[in-house]
Amino acid sequence: MKVKDPAMIRRWRQQERFTQRDLAALVRRSQTTIYLLETGGMKTLTEDLAISIASRLHVPWEVLFELEEHEVMPIVTHEAQVTGNAGRGLVPSQHSARLARPAHPRRRSA
16 A cells, blocks of 8 residues: 555544554554654555554545555466466467376376
């Protein structure tokens, strides 16, 4: 998550009459973390911390924070690598399923 406006966190905290130390204790972080968030020294934070801070300040999290957009990385399977379909969203063919079989058949016991 990204902090929209660091000063806004401070204003909401002061409106609730919390010190930085009070808020830090409520969200189980250090006073330094709250200081860094309020001064712009920490521009990103976990969703859990953002929601916890917003909850303790009685404000919707969307007012103080915004979601970071992350590029979604495709999941590459062995079959996709073998067929060259990695990251293209293509369904492996039956041929690639045959390639994924063990190379050596099991030995029969005598």
